[in-house]
Amino acid sequence: MSISEEKDLLVEIARQQRELARLIKSRFEHVRDPLLRDWMRGLSYINKLHAKTLDFEAGLIPVNHEEYTSQESRVQQSKVWLAHLFANENIWNGRFAEIDGLCVDHAFFKVDGVYHLIYIRLEACSMWQELPMSNFGHAVSRDLIHWDVLEPVLPTRPGTWENTHVWAPHVITFQEKYWMFYTGVNENACQAVNAACSTDLSRWERVSEEPLIRPGSWGHWNPAEFSNCRDPFVLQTTEGFFCYYTGFLKDEQQYCVGISRSNDLIRWEDCGYVVLAGSKSTPPESPFVVERSGQYYMFYTSYADGTVVAVSDRPDGGFADCPEETYILRKGVSASEFLQDDDGQWLMTAISHDPNHFHFIEFFRMYWPDDGNPAFRLEPIKAAEYDFFTALKDALTIKR
Numbered sequence: 001m002s003i004s005e006e007k008d009l010l011v012e013i014a015r016q017q018r019e020l021a022r023l024i025k026s027r028f029e030h031v032r033d034p035l036l037r038d039w040m041r042g043l044s045y046i047n048k049l050h051a052k053t054l055d056f057e058a059g060l061i062p063v064n065h066e067e068y069t070s071q072e073s074r075v076q077q078s079k080v081w082l083a084h085l086f087a088n089e090n091i092w093n094g095r096f097a098e099i100d101g102l103c104v105d106h107a108f109f110k111v112d113g114v115y116h117l118i119y120i121r122l123e124a125c126s127m128w129q130e131l132p133m134s135n136f137g138h139a140v141s142r143d144l145i146h147w148d149v150l151e152p153v154l155p156t157r158p159g160t161w162e163n164t165h166v167w168a169p170h171v172i173t174f175q176e177k178y179w180m181f182y183t184g185v186n187e188n189a190c191q192a193v194n195a196a197c198s199t200d201l202s203r204w205e206r207v208s209e210e211p212l213i214r215p216g217s218w219g220h221w222n223p224a225e226f227s228n229c230r231d232p233f234v235l236q237t238t239e240g241f242f243c244y245y246t247g248f249l250k251d252e253q254q255y256c257v258g259i260s261r262s263n264d265l266i267r268w269e270d271c272g273y274v275v276l277a278g279s280k281s282t283p284p285e286s287p288f289v290v291e292r293s294g295q296y297y298m299f300y301t302s303y304a305d306g307t308v309v310a311v312s313d314r315p316d317g318g319f320a321d322c323p324e325e326t327y328i329l330r331k332g333v334s335a336s337e338f339l340q341d342d343d344g345q346w347l348m349t350a351i352s353h354d355p356n357h358f359h360f361i362e363f364f365r366m367y368w369p370d371d372g373n374p375a376f377r378l379e380p381i382k383a384a385e386y387d388f389f390t391a392l393k394d395a396l397t398i399k400r
Contacts, residue, residue, distance in 0.1 A: 007058045014054035021047040021124075025100040032146050034383055037099060038092040042085055044100040045358060048125035049078040052356065064129045069355050077355055094382030095352060095360035098137060098149055100124055102359040105168040105231060105286060107180070108337035108349045115141045116201065117349075117361060118153065118169045118180065125357050132156065133165040136182075138201070144347075144363045145383045154180065154196055154204045161186050161211065161223065162194065168231040168286065168335075179265060180204060181243065183230040184211065190227040193245060195265065213243055213260050216270035220250035229258070231286045231335075234265070235315060241265055242315045244287040244298070247273055255283040257300070259316060274319045276310055278302045278327075286335040289315065292368070299329065299336055306331040307350055309376075326369050329376045338366070348378060 001009075021044040028040040053074045055062070068074070084091045097103045098121060106119035121137035122128065135152040156166055162184025169182045178198045183191050192211030196204040214221050214229055221227045228248040235242045240263045247258035256273040276284050282303040290297045298310040298319050307329040312318040321327055329336070333350035340346050346366040351359050363381040367373050 010054045010058035011060065014051040014058070014060075017047045017051035017054070018123075020044075021051075021100040025098065029099050029149050032148060034093075034145055034147075035090065037147075038090050039085075041092055041097065041099050042081060045124055046078045046081055048100065048123070049074050049081075049356060052125050062127070062130050064127050067127060067357065074356055092360070094145075094380055095362055096139070096147055097124070097358075097360045098139075101137070102126075102357060103137065103361045104351055104359050105335040106337065106349065106351075106361060107169040107171040108339055108347075109171050110339060110341070111201070113142060113342075115144060116171070117141075117147075118171060118201075119361065120167055120169075121152065127357055128165060133167060133185075136166060136169055144381050151202065153202065154182070156184075157206075160184075160209070161190075161192065163187060164189075167191070170233050172234055172236065174236070174265060179207075179234075181212075181232040181234050183232065183245075185230075186223060188223065188225055190221070190223045190225065191230040192221075193229060193232045193243065207266060212266065213245065213258075213268050215247045215258050216272065218249055218251070218273060219247045219258060228255070228283065233286075233288050235289045235291070237291070237315050239315065242271070242289070243268065244289060246283050246285050246287070248283075249273070249275075254280040257284050257287050257298070257319070261316065271316050274310075274312075274317055276300070276302075276319065277321050278304060278308060288336065288338055290338055291315070293370075299338065301334040301336070306333050307336040307348075326375050329366075330364075330378060333362070347381075 024040050024044045031037055102122050102124045104120045106117050109116050117139045119137045120133050122133055135155040138150040138153050139147045141147045164187045165185035167183035169180050171180050179195055181195045184194050185191050193213035196206045198204045228246050230246050232243050232245045240261050243260045245258050247256050249256055256275045258273045259271040260268040261271050262268045279302050285301040287298050287300045296312045296315050302308045305328050308327050309322045310319040311322055333352055335351045337349045348364045348366040350362050352362050353359055364378040367377040369375055
């Protein structure tokens, strides 16, 4: 067999591995039993690791190849996952993602007793440089454990400024409608903020053909090249609505959080930006602002530390990182969202990361430092412990 034929064979095997992962997804995505879904997710993830390893062997090196571990490490990762399965351990308990998929930035909210996730979705073991993030996933749950995956929403628009990706949704209610703010991205990864409205959370209509928010004169923004204007979060205050997003200062050449203000969610004015000490050389992503006792807490992603906190006494600026004891909520995670539940309990989500681009949404009960704690405290939300194989057998048993 020639070298060319060997490469063709590897490519075909990788294709079959991916087809098998997609088949598993099509057959089991809408099974509500979390154990069965986790089992099938594990099988699809191992297939994707093997397929990526075969890609590298065949010379199909992705543009973001430095983001992946070595061939040996990928094989070891799949070996470890198999060992967990054989050891009766469900390492995906409490970590939401579609079968054969990954989740990153997301909106987390509750309507009529039902929790909703609207999230960036992509095939597992891949990145946005390889495949378009062309719509948002949507899933619902009543307990944060059993999830129903619904149809995707808000596809990209070919031939427009948001023709390649949609990123980082955030959902609020205003005037009896749901408003989804999100990042539209073109083929050059130039980003801007737009919004869409819905009355049923399934059908969304964009409110503008053009971006609602772009950086002010302080920011670098050029449709012909990578430009930072992403991860919008909108806070309603007595002074109007404020939108916070990730930006980049063109003169200082450092990252920041941009701030805009509006009275109607359509017409926005630039309010400048804030620079956070812990995220000048890396982007402060996914800002999320909570007003509490007259203070404004900005939770955001620091690539050095995970989900961290800054605070200000006003919504339009002045944010500074919190002292060390209350600065870090959780290391190694990103894109956190926050929700005060009907009983007053605060909830937090976060993206956890496994090597080779496997990303999951995890859920926590959150306790504030002034609730008798010296720092923020988190409790993971997971399904009860069970015997993995016995429960799997029960899940697969046909009830007569």
